[in-house]
Amino acid sequence: MIVCHCMRISDRDIHAAVDWMRSADPDTIITPGKVYHALGKAADCGGCMPLFLDTMRSNANLQVPTQLTNLRCGTLKESDYEGRPQSTRLSQQGIAT
Secondary structure: OEEEOOOOEEHHHHHHHHHHHHHHOOOOOOOHHHHHHHOOOOOOOOOOHHHHHHHHHOOHHHOOOHHHOOHHHOOOOHHHOOOOOHHHOHHHHOOOO
C-alpha cells in the first residue's frame, strides 16, 4: 500500500527501514525522520504523516530499547533544567517581555 504519494513510499518500504535500523543498532530510537533518511527521502507536504506513523507503530521492531523505557520515572535535579539555574527562566521570574 502506498503511504506517501509525494515520495512514493509504501508500507513495505517503511517496515523494511524499521527492520534494517533495528538490526543495525538494537539500542536506537527509531523516528519518522530516521525512516525517511534511511529511505533517502524527505517529508514533503506532511499529509501522509498520520498513516506513516500508524505504519511505523504496527511494526514489532519499533519498541523502545529496555534500558530507555523508564527514563521519565527518575527525578530531575535543579541543574538538569536547560543547563542553567531555574531562577534565570522567564516563567519563574513572572516577567514576560
